[in-house]
Amino acid sequence: MAQASTGLPPDDDPESSLRGRAADGKLNRPLVSILRAFPTLEESGGIWPVKIQTLGMFSLTLNRKAVSLNTDSVRQVIEFLKVLIAFGGLEVSIQNLASALWPKADETNARHPVDALLRNLRDTLGKECVRVSPDGGISLVADYCWVDVWEFERMLAVTRRILTRDYTGKDASEVRS
DSSP: OOOOOOOOOOOOOTSSSEEOOOOSSOOOEEEEHHTTTSSSSSTTTTOOOOEEEEESSSEETTTTTOOOOOSSHHHHHHHHHHHHHHHTTTSHHHHHHHHHHHHTTTTHHHHHHHHHHHHHHHHHHHHGOOOOOOOOEEETTTTEEEEEHHHHHHHHHHHHHHHHHTTTSSBBBOOOO
């Protein structure tokens, strides 16, 4: 899919209040530039291989078919997916996932179950939908996965931008009518 555009000017203000979150939860990059990487549901025509709804009742749709959440193996994969999304879904460290899923386990004992759940998640969603970086960061691939919370964050960033700036990049408080 092509990269999406919010129609906003580049976020070249280094002191912008619109920041993205790194895997460790710290604010780091301009949020508007991050959000441009995720095509909107409308831009894709509503067709995504993986559609994940987390706001309200959780649902997972694969190739337009709802996934039943009734089996234990699927429930474990869904819990893993929920934790991955709770950490932002991009470049999430295995240590963060392990400590969230098994807070009392030590790192070496938690690594094997995380690897198994990662394999199961990739089997469920598709290998192309979940990427593992060389440094071990786990990401949902935005070209294949639509996540409602990402759409919400995009709309929030657009709203903040509209409320605080005009399209020329000047502060809205300086614009006189």
